[in-house]
Amino acid sequence: MPCSPVAPKEPPLSLADFQNEIYLAGLGGVVPELPADLHRLEEVARTRLTPQAHGYVAGAAGAERTARDNLAAFDQWKIVPRMLRDVAERDLSVTVLGTQMPAPVILGPVGVLRILHPDGELAVARAAKALGVTMTLSTAASTAMEEVAAEAGPRWFQLYWPKDRELAASFVHRAKESGYTALVVTLDTFAMAWRPRDLDQAYLPFLQGIGVQNYWSDPVFHKAIGGPVTEDNRDRALLHWAANFGDASLTWGDLAWLREEWDGPIVLKGIQHLDDARRAVDAGMDGIVVSNHGGRQVDGAIPSLQALPAIAAEVGSRITVLFDSGIRSGADVAKALALGAEAVMIGRPYAFGLGLAGEDGVRHVLRCLMAELDLTLALAGRSTLADVGRDLLSP
Numbered sequence: 001m002p003c004s005p006v007a008p009k010e011p012p013l014s015l016a017d018f019q020n021e022i023y024l025a026g027l028g029g030v031v032p033e034l035p036a037d038l039h040r041l042e043e044v045a046r047t048r049l050t051p052q053a054h055g056y057v058a059g060a061a062g063a064e065r066t067a068r069d070n071l072a073a074f075d076q077w078k079i080v081p082r083m084l085r086d087v088a089e090r091d092l093s094v095t096v097l098g099t100q101m102p103a104p105v106i107l108g109p110v111g112v113l114r115i116l117h118p119d120g121e122l123a124v125a126r127a128a129k130a131l132g133v134t135m136t137l138s139t140a141a142s143t144a145m146e147e148v149a150a151e152a153g154p155r156w157f158q159l160y161w162p163k164d165r166e167l168a169a170s171f172v173h174r175a176k177e178s179g180y181t182a183l184v185v186t187l188d189t190f191a192m193a194w195r196p197r198d199l200d201q202a203y204l205p206f207l208q209g210i211g212v213q214n215y216w217s218d219p220v221f222h223k224a225i226g227g228p229v230t231e232d233n234r235d236r237a238l239l240h241w242a243a244n245f246g247d248a249s250l251t252w253g254d255l256a257w258l259r260e261e262w263d264g265p266i267v268l269k270g271i272q273h274l275d276d277a278r279r280a281v282d283a284g285m286d287g288i289v290v291s292n293h294g295g296r297q298v299d300g301a302i303p304s305l306q307a308l309p310a311i312a313a314e315v316g317s318r319i320t321v322l323f324d325s326g327i328r329s330g331a332d333v334a335k336a337l338a339l340g341a342e343a344v345m346i347g348r349p350y351a352f353g354l355g356l357a358g359e360d361g362v363r364h365v366l367r368c369l370m371a372e373l374d375l376t377l378a379l380a381g382r383s384t385l386a387d388v389g390r391d392l393l394s395p
């Protein structure tokens with residue numbers, strides 16, 4: 001059977017047009033290379049990626065209970081469709097922290113993307129730009145932030161706050177200079193958790209120099225190791241990187257320093273407790289991501305979706321509440337929105353798309369997710385995000 005390229009390059013006329021394209025191509029005997037169900041896409045990735053790359057992306061902390069519970073939490077909520085509500089004209093666009101989005105779907109920060117595809121972050125940047133979707137670049141990217149910026153559309157920068165304050169300042173100033181408009185500070189990963197799949201394969205991308213490119217390209221980092229990174233000082237650079245990656249001593253009081261260094265919106269990623277959400281408001285933050293890092297940090301932690309409703313109800317009118325951990329379908333996005341998220345971040349699905357088909361694969365994942373969201377909401381009787389509330393769901 002002939003296969004089509006995964007998705008054509010033109011932006012869709014509407015979010016659901018992707019569905020029409022697929023059926024019309026099918027009429028000519030052309031079936032897509034990648035599954036439209038992102039759970040199945042993950043299964044395909046297992047058979048095609050290297051065991052190391054697959055293990056790194058699919059894996060999670062400990063016995064992976066929280067990673068599983070993140071997905072199962074979505075099944076505990078059911079959508080209740082409403083009829084005869086004129087959903088012919090639909091618009092899911094939204095502005096989040098000053099960034100315009102075609103739908104409330106953001107590419108979350110995923111580091112070390114070159115373990116999946118030689119074009120890594122550049123392929124993701126191109127796919128996101130083609131669809132007007134916002135990309136969040138990780139501090140642990142395998143391409144320096146300036147190089148990504150040159151190819152990217154709307155972009156946010158995710159900070160892993162290093163021990164060295166001068167280096168932290170350099171990262172955020174470089175991000176500002178290269179046009180990243182919001183800073184996402186990840187709080188839950190000052191150290192890499194106990195991840196048996198990686199331990200069992202003795203696999204850590206950084207040891208191969210993948211995921212350190214923002215450090216390798218930084219003048220403050222160069223100063224600390226006595227010059228640019230070369231073959232001769234590579235081990236020294238890696239040790240300095242490892243010693244500096246995270247700061248376990250950070251407290252809420254430190255956020256005042258960051259506020260001084262970055263004058264755009266700041267979002268705290270990794271919030272799961274109501275009191276921490278309140279503290280984010282008190283600290284003058286602009287947003288939070290209710291996230292447990294896809295279950296990759298604390299095995300046995302509550303599913304992220306379980307934390308969302310109370311947090312959104314408490315702080316949602318004061319700061320931007322985003323959500324991630326477990327989004328695999330348009331229906332999942334709809335549920336997170338109904339439970340109070342302003343937008344969602346996706347993680348593993350686009351990483352697998354990248355690993356399977358590069359830029360086309362990332363575009364495929366985004367289009368599937370946005371088209372399914374549009375159809376799910378329309379068929380449930382909702383044509384704009386203002387219509388999506390708690391009454392969409394039944395427990």
Ligand SMILES: Cc1cc2nc3c(=O)[nH]c(=O)nc-3n(C[C@H](O)[C@H](O)[C@H](O)COP(=O)(O)O)c2cc1C
Binds near residue numbers: 057141346
């Ligand atoms: C391979 C991989 C690398 C990640 N790297 C980062 C990172 O560099 N910074 C960060 O804040 N989160 C990182 N995350 C977490 C994601 O941003 C997100 O919280 C998580 O993937 C959501 O869960 P899901 O993949 O189940 O949807 C990473 C996740 C994966 C799977």
Ligand SMILES: O=C(O)C(=O)c1ccccc1
Binds near residue numbers: 111112
């Ligand atoms: O693997 C991860 O989940 C992650 O957040 C990370 C941390 C450091 C470097 C690269 C990715």
